[in-house]
Amino acid sequence: MVIVGAGLGGIRVAENLRNNGYTDPITLVGAETHPPYDRPPLSKSVLLGKDDRVDLKPAEFYDEAGITLRLGSEVTAVSPSDKTITLASGESIAYDHLVLATGLEPRPFPGLADRVEGVHMIRTYDDAVALREQIDSATDAVVIGAGFIGCEVAASLTARGLKVALVEPAPTPLALALGEEIGALVARLHTDNGVDLRTGVGVAEIVAPDGAVRAVTLDDGTELPADIVVVGIGSIPVTGFLEGSGIELADRAHGGGIACDATGRTSAADVYAVGDVANWLEDDTPRRVEHWNHTVDQASVVAHQIIGGDDAVVSAVPYFWSDQFDLKIQVLGAPRPDDEVHVVDDDGKKFLAYYSRDGILTAVVGAGKVGAVMRTRPKLQTPTPVADLR
Structure with missing residues (x-):
């Protein structure tokens, strides 16, 4: 058993x-040098200095479970025909079953040089630490993109005492994920x-005349001072290593990533994909989801398939959360920006809203x-009229 991607x-x-009785060797291959760690705290507690390490398992777990870690080992190719993967070192590793869990990489700011001092993207633990180490010597920060990562980073940098500008082309933060009405409540926060x-x-x-960021110029001509710039304009599935493998990728219109059936199987025999990089069929529709709980559910399904389970899958209610300032923002279900929104509780800070489509x-x-x-x-596990909740 070979797993590419040493994350969640x-x-x-x-x-x-x-846990389900698989006794054959398991090798977990990761491009980073750190053992598997949790990513959600990177933009929150790690930036705030509350957590230094966020390992998913204690060090002794891997020996006790008989799992071989191959860290600092980037995979450059997969060959389903002879069931091998190739590492950047040139080494080849054979597999009987292969799981691809390579996740995402941040989308860079268009046209920006590779290395500009003070400009950051957060995807890895090292990214978060590099940003954290610059906070004490900085005064002004600009966060580009008000999605979940951008909003969390803006909240964390503000809590650390920086003057923070959060820039978003949409009318509100989180407009694409939650719609403008709830986005306006997040804007208020x-x-x-x-x-x-x-x-x-x-x-x-991004103005960096001497190789270090000095300001950010907006489309309307406004110039914002900046010692730190954090770019949070989306992410790209890590699939470049699959070039020439014949493993089918999903089209961009459906989110890209690795095309899978409803149980994580790819187009190649004995190759599966899970997590942010995986585009599973859900109700016969390709869908790639970038949420923690979704990854956990997929991992359970794939393990079940590998040890010989049937194809039955019980769909869980989607759930994710985002910690911003002193509030936990929770999303249960699958909202769309064009859903009807019913704000049922709003005290000027905390709020609760239902989303409905055709009254459900x-x-x-x-x-x-x-x-x-x-x-x-x-109520989300079966069709429920929203009127029954009000």
Whole structure:
């Protein structure tokens, strides 16, 4: 058993295999030098200095579970015909079953040189530490992109005492994920906490005349001072190593990534994919989801297939969360920006909203409403008229 990608998806596949009686060797191959760690804290507790290490398992787990870690080993090619992977070192590793869990890489700012001092993207632990080490010597920060990562970083940098500008071309933060009505409530949270929120405007240039960032120029001509710039404009599935493998990729219109069936099988025999890089069929529709719980569920399904289970899959209710300032924003279900939104509770800071499509509940979003959100989970497991909840 070879697993490419030593993150959440990879370690959960390995753990599920061992817990279900799989006794053959398992090799976990990771491009980073760190053992598997949790990524969500990188933009939150790691930046805030509350956590230094966020390992998913203690060091002794791997020996006890009989899992071989091959860290600092980038995979450059996969050959399904002879069932091997090739590492950057030139070494070849054979497999009987292969799981691809390579995740994402941040989308760089267009046209920016590879190395500009003070410009950061956060995907790895080392990325987060590099940004954290510059905070104490900085005054002004600009965060480009008000998706979940951008909003979390803006909140963390503000909490660390920086003056933060958050720039987003859409009318509100999180507009693409949650729609503009709830995005406006997230905007209120940020402005109330001192973030200089600039929406409806893009970035024309990152100004770095001497190789170090000095400012950010917006499309409207405004120049924002910046000692630190964090680029959070989306991510790209890591699939370049599959070139020439014949393994089918999903088209960009459906999110890209590695094309899979409803149980994680790819177009190649005995090759599976899980996590952010994997595009699974859900209700006969290709869908790539970038959420922690989704990866955990997929890892369980794939491990079940490898040890000889049937194809039955029980779909869980999608769930993810985002910690911003002192609030936990939770999303239960699958909201779409064009859903009808019903704000049922809003005290000026905390809020709760239902989403519906054709009168049927599709999602619940809450900020600071943990119990109220989670109590609705059963209502999302079967078609429920939203009117029944109001």
